[in-house]
Amino acid sequence: xxxxxxxxxxxxxxxxxxxxxxxxxxxxxxxxxxxxxxxxxxxxxxxxxxxxxxxxxxxxxxxxxxxxxxxxxxxxxxxxxxxxxxxxxxxxxxxxxxxxxxxxxxxxxxxxxxxxxxxxxxxxxxxxxxxxxxxxxxxxxxxxxxxxxxxxxxxxxxxxxxxxxxxxxxxxxxxxxxxxxxxxxxxxxxxxxxxxxxxxxxxxxxxxxxxxxxxxxxxxxxxxxxxxxxxxxxxxxxxxxxxxxxxxxxxxxxxxxxxxxxxxxxxxxxxxxxxxxxxxxxxxxxxxxxxxxxxxxxxxxxxxxxxxxxxxxxxxxxxxxxxxxxxxxxxxxxxxxxxxxxxxxxxxxxxxxxxxxxxxxxxxxxxxxxxxxxxxxxxxxxxxxxxxxxxxxxxxxxxxxxxxxxxxxxxxxxxxxxxxxxxxxxxxxxxxxxxxxxxxxxxxxxxxxxxxxxxxxxxxxxxxxxxxxxxxxxxxxxxxxxxxxxxxxxxxxxxxxxxxxxxxxxxxxxxxxxxxxxxxxxxxxxxxxxxxxxxxxxxxxxxxxxxxxxxxxxxxxxxxxxxxxxxxxxx
Numbered sequence: 001x002x003x004x005x006x007x008x009x010x011x012x013x014x015x016x017x018x019x020x021x022x023x024x025x026x027x028x029x030x031x032x033x034x035x036x037x038x039x040x041x042x043x044x045x046x047x048x049x050x051x052x053x054x055x056x057x058x059x060x061x062x063x064x065x066x067x068x069x070x071x072x073x074x075x076x077x078x079x080x081x082x083x084x085x086x087x088x089x090x091x092x093x094x095x096x097x098x099x100x101x102x103x104x105x106x107x108x109x110x111x112x113x114x115x116x117x118x119x120x121x122x123x124x125x126x127x128x129x130x131x132x133x134x135x136x137x138x139x140x141x142x143x144x145x146x147x148x149x150x151x152x153x154x155x156x157x158x159x160x161x162x163x164x165x166x167x168x169x170x171x172x173x174x175x176x177x178x179x180x181x182x183x184x185x186x187x188x189x190x191x192x193x194x195x196x197x198x199x200x201x202x203x204x205x206x207x208x209x210x211x212x213x214x215x216x217x218x219x220x221x222x223x224x225x226x227x228x229x230x231x232x233x234x235x236x237x238x239x240x241x242x243x244x245x246x247x248x249x250x251x252x253x254x255x256x257x258x259x260x261x262x263x264x265x266x267x268x269x270x271x272x273x274x275x276x277x278x279x280x281x282x283x284x285x286x287x288x289x290x291x292x293x294x295x296x297x298x299x300x301x302x303x304x305x306x307x308x309x310x311x312x313x314x315x316x317x318x319x320x321x322x323x324x325x326x327x328x329x330x331x332x333x334x335x336x337x338x339x340x341x342x343x344x345x346x347x348x349x350x351x352x353x354x355x356x357x358x359x360x361x362x363x364x365x366x367x368x369x370x371x372x373x374x375x376x377x378x379x380x381x382x383x384x385x386x387x388x389x390x391x392x393x394x395x396x397x398x399x400x401x402x403x404x405x406x407x408x409x410x411x412x413x414x415x416x417x418x419x420x421x422x423x424x425x426x427x428x429x430x431x432x433x434x435x436x437x438x439x440x441x442x443x444x445x446x447x448x449x450x451x452x453x454x455x456x457x458x459x460x461x462x463x464x465x466x467x468x469x470x471x472x473x474x475x476x477x478x479x480x481x482x483x484x485x486x487x488x489x490x491x492x493x494x495x496x497x498x499x500x501x502x503x504x505x506x507x508x509x510x511x512x513x514x515x516x517x518x519x520x521x522x523x524x525x526x527x528x529x530x531x532x533x534x535x536x537x538x539x540x541x542x543x544x545x546x547x548x549x550x551x552x553x554x555x556x557x558x559x560x561x562x563x564x565x566x567x568x569x570x571x
Contacts, residue, residue, distance in 0.1 A: 033061040034087045036138070039125065039163045043155035045143040046245055055141040055156055057125035058087050060116045061168075070171040072179035072203075072368035073164045074115050075157070076124040079105055079186040081235045081242060083131035083140065084124040085112055098349040098357045104299075104331045105185045107349065107357045108208055112183070114361050119369065120181070121168055125160055127153060127187070129243040144245035145236075147214075148190045148276040150198070152245075157195040165201070171368075179203050179368045183360070186210055186305070186333070193278045193313060196292040204367035206360045208297040209332040211305045212312035215263075215273035221507065222263040223470055223492035223533055226546060228304050228335060229255040231537035247272060258535045259460045261546040262468060262494065282316055289320035293367045296325065297356050299332020300382055300513045301346050301487045303532060307511040308444065311394065314379070323367075328381045328513060329356050334488075335538040341488035342422035351380040352388030352569035381442055383515040386571045394443040394511070397559035403431025403523050404557050410454055411471050413529035413550035419543055423483045423525055428476050430523035432560060438568070439516045441486065443561030445475055445509040451495045451554045458549035469495045469552035472533065475512055475560070476525035483525070486512045490530050495552060504556055512561075515568065524558050 037057050045053040064071045078084060082105075085093070095114040096107040112122050131140025146152045161180055164170065170178035182192040182205040189210025196202040211217045218225050233252035236242045244252065247268060254266035263270055274280055281287045294317045298310025307328055314326040330347025349356040359374055366373025377390035409427070416427050453459075453469035471493050475486040489510035516522065528551070534544025 033063075033065065034090070035059045035061070036087065037163075039159050041156040041159035043152045047142070047144050047243060050142075053128055053141070053143045053156065055125050055128065055159065056084070056131055056138055057123050057160065058084055058090070060090060060112070060122040060124075062116055062119045062121055064119050065121065065169060068169070070169050071119050071121055072171055072181060072364075073121040073123060073168060074112070074181045074183055074364065075160055075164065076109070076112060076122060076183045077127055077188040077191055078130065078184065079188050080232060081130070081240045082187070084126045085109055096357060098329075098331075098355045100357075104209070104349055108183070108185050108360070111357065111361055115364065118361060118365065120364065121164070121170070123160060123164060127191070128156055129245070132241045132243070144243040145248055146245045146276070147248050147251075147272060148187065148194065150194060150275070150280070153191060154194050154198060157191050158199055161195075161199060161201055177201055181205065181364050181368050184208065190276070193294075193317065194281070196294070196317075197278060197281045197287075197289060200290040202290075202292055204293045204364055206295045206297065206363060207313060209299050209302055209305055210313075211277060211309045212316065213274065213279035213309070214277045215270065215279075217305050217309060218273050219263045219269070221492050221494050223494055224255060224261055224263060224266065225532055226255065226261060226535050226544070227532050227538040227540070230535065231539070234537055259546065261461060261533070261535070265461045278313065278316065289317060291320045291322045292317065293323040294325070295327065295360060295363045295376065297349070297360075298326065298328050299330065300328050301330055301334065301341065301343075302332030303335045303488055304333035306489055307513070308508065311444070311511055325376045326379045327351050327354060327356050327359070327376065328379075330382045330385050335532075336422070336488050342485035343488065347382070347385035350385065350388075350571055351382045352386070352390075353571050354380055354388070381513040383440060383513055383568070387515055388569050389440060389442065389565050389567070390569065391442070395561040395563040397444060397446040397561045399559055401432045401522070401560040401562040402557050403429055403560065405429055405449065405524070405555055407555040408553055409526070409555060410551065410553050411526045411528035413547040416527050417529040418527065418531055422488075423476065423485050426476070427526040428478065428483050428523055429526065430478060430521040431558070432522040432562065434516045434518055434520040434522060436564065437516075437518045438564055438566065439562055440565050440568070441475065441512050441514040441516060441522070441561060442563050444511040445558055445560050446506045447473065447493065447509055447556065447558045448504045448506055449493055449554050449556035449558075450504045451493050451552055453495050454551035454553040456549075457551035460546070460549075469550055470547065471552045471554050472527040472530040473509060473558070474525045475509070476523050477514070477516070478521040478523070479517060479519070485525055486514050490527065490532055492533060509558070516562070522560060522562070526554075528552060
């Protein structure tokens with residue numbers, strides 16, 4: 001796109017105000033070191049039937065560029081409904097830390113300033129369909145969002161790498177192999193892992209609070225995570241003016257229908273969720289993950305993309321032979337009723353003494369500039385906002401620590417829910433009494449439950465022809481007479497799930513990380529209804545109706561991942 005005359009005058013005036021060439025001024029000569037650029041992707045613009053799509057981006061060059069030195073490039077993109085870091089925003093950015101009052105995503109994005117000062121070129125670009133009217137008056141990138149499709153958004157990302165390789169003075173490991181890093185959170189994390197799966201030119205990535213399998217995040221065990229889905233679609237459709245592709249519009253229409261509650265009610269979304277995920281690559285028997293160094297930042301209290309997604313990314317990216325680390329902190333997508341969960345407000349991006357926000361620059365320094373890095377454990381898991389453990393692998397759930405659920409245990413949507421409080425109306429079943437103070441919950445609980453529709457159950461959308469019921473289950477701890485839901489995490493199990501027919505097969509629940517105290521009673525919290533799966537936006541105080549008439553009976557067991565830790569690190 002062509003810059004407007006006011007924009008050109010503004011850049012010229014800014015350059016005059018900030019003075020002449022000075023190595024101590026990061027914003028020197030912005031008309032030279034900061035450039036608004038357009039990049040043409042070979043993926044079609046399905047909104048206009050054009051065979052190419054134009055992407056808007058802002059380029060930030062380091063001082064090394066003026067000196068004729070080579071440098072790596074960091075390619076950055078935004079979250080869902082967001083936009084690139086424009087030149088105006090960049091001028092006002094200051095590198096933050098995990099202790100900053102900025103929101104988590106802004107903390108991550110603020111590191112672009114530190115990276116440029118450290119000698120990296122930075123390209124921040126608008127994903128197709130986004131950036132409308134939000135970036136210094138331009139119209140953002142063309143096309144409509146497909147929600148991170150390999151055929152569209154990932155082809156766009158390749159075009160950005162191509163542009164950087166052709167137009168910048170990049171360090172190369174071999175001819176045609178520039179040093180490239182990727183940065184971004186949520187939607188801006190997903191493009192990283194999928195691009196790294198396709199493009200061997202990618203050297204180092206920092207995927208943050210993102211997904212491995214979007215279907216597992218948005219519809220675990222085929223139950224729609226309605227509150228998040230409604231909020232996500234409301235933001236795009238009603239608030240941001242973003243452009244969606246035809247299938248994304250159809251998916252949003254289906255999930256926002258008030259009485260839809262199961263994946264069968266929104267068939268457009270099923271393949272869309274899975275295809276727009278790294279999981280789809282690994283479903284191909286012929287796929288082999290290229291080598292990439294990855295620092296995965298995931299939130300243990302993230303109710304949109306929980307720790308399971310980070311664990312899956314860790315496991316699958318590791319198959320490529322790169323240096324892969326997982327840093328699980330207490331921040332991320334919060335989203336609980338009334339803004340505060342069972343354990344209080346969501347925490348900060350610390351893992352013990354490690355600051356996830358500032359450590360990422362040192363990660364890129366080590367991987368792209370071959371400078372001395374900072375020691376990062378293979379896996380660091382925050383147990384709360386101050387304590388953490390560092391391990392080589394997570395604890396498997398075993399029968400040594402198990403919760404038995406008696407036959408004909410019944411949960412009711414009308415009675416066992418979180419409408420009045422996070423846990424007060426839920427059914428708590430204790431299974432393990434902690435006897436030592438050096439034990440932790442760390443890993444993925446595993447349930448073997450038979451769930452059936454009970455007498456009087458009412459399924460408002462029996463698309464499958466079955467009368468489906470569900471139980472919503474989380475790990476609970478009773479401490480000094482009070483029960484809390486660990487990490488605010490809930491997993492639905494649907495009665496029509498084929499794994500629950502006959503002898504129940506193991507089902508992974510949401511992974512957790514929590515310090516235990518002597519005297520704690522660890523068990524499960526059972527809900528017949530939970531607002532994460534209700535027909536209102538996330539964080540709403542409304543009372544949903546999707547599972548109000550849910551009646552489910554269940555029996556079985558839940559095995560817990562409890563380990564003894566001799567070295568708990570405190571910040």
